Amino acid sequence: MIIDKSWITLENRNSPDFINGLRNFIEIAKNHVDGRGKAYCPCRRCYNGCRQDLSIIYAHIHDHGFLLSYKTWNYHGEKYHNADDIEALFAPKTRATTTNDEMFNIIDDVMAEMNTNEESVDEDVANLDPEFDALFKELNTELYPGCSWMSSLNFLAKLMHIKVINKWTDSSFDQLLDFLRASFPKENRIPSSHYEAKKKLRKIGLGYQFIHVCINDCALFWKENKDMHNCPICNESRWVDRQTKGKKVPKKVLRYFPLTSRLRRRERDRVMEEMSRKMEEMRRLWERQHRHDP
Structure with missing residues (x-):
């Protein structure tokens, strides 16, 4: 079931859309209360840090607003996409x-x-x-x-x-x-x-390689660009502080996971499977041709 969360960003907390959304949330929260009938309060003051009665949760959200960073309602029954x-x-x-x-x-x-x-x-x-x-x-x-x-x-x-x-x-x-x-x-x-x-x-290929990236995503500081200090496209500096005397910190970093070996393995398996299939076809053809030989 898709939950409508568009109401939590509305500025007018007296609007019908906000009130209806809040009521629907309270209905969901009813299924996730503790033994005292209290649930976590996602208002901008409580920050899901404490449990409250449902009536207080309603009042808090109406008065203070809904916590905008609370995208996945995991305290109220919703699962993360990778759960x-x-x-x-x-x-x-x-x-x-x-x-x-x-x-x-x-x-x-x-x-x-x-x-x-x-x-x-x-x-x-x-x-x-x-x-x-x-x-x-x-x-x-x-x-x-x-x-x-x-x-x-x-x-x-x-x-x-x-x-x-x-x-x-x-x-x-x-x-x-x-x-x-x-x-x-x-x-x-x-x-x-x-x-x-x-x-x-x-040691088994599960690491990744850091590659510095232009802050505007114009180019990678890699291969022919690896020694550059400014983007070859927009001339933006590669470093947060170019004048630092210590180790320079890049403005943006890409984590690269090499896929060559895995793609090669898949291709190898595909070829071996195809060869096996053709060998089986040749075997069956030979059997049919020699089935009635004396």
Whole structure:
């Protein structure tokens, strides 16, 4: 059901549209009260920081206005657009191999990328990059003793995914990791910091590259433009403070996630599937031709 929220921006809080919208909101809030019949108040004074009686919520919103930054009414039953994805990330699995499959695919992508960039590839498994050897080992390492449904590497990738889609700060993520490490058994494999987590994920291609961008989106300070201090199109400065003696801060940054290896893998799988289909057709044709041979 689509909820009409257009009324919350109306300046005239005595208008019929605002009053009708407010009444509809109160009807929604009735389904999300606590044991005392109180719900969170999203007025511009309470800021969803406390629960109030519905009559007080009505009066507060009418008098102070509705909190404009409250886009998703999660305190009143509405789910974030990615809520199902987050729930699916931590849905229990019956077998550890089920959660490991996706991570094996990721590592396979990275190794395919490395092999493509080499002139020759050694087929000897013993000569693989020791970091990848450690990652493959960690894929089969329990998050903590007795946790058979999720590996430590799989847990880390999903936790980082949640951080990104919810825009957590690095410091808040560090605090969460500290809490998890203290809450889980002492033999857990949870990283100690956001820096450590990023360092580990970069090894399997889950990192990203920072590229400075013109504040007006004219050009990227990349490749032939990487050493420029001003945009080649509008001549706008690249830096917040060009005269600073310390490390310069860019006005705008793009986070680039390389897709080459994954696209190459998809194309490879498509070609292999097509070859397999043609081989099957040839086999069936041969069988039909020789079915009645003596």
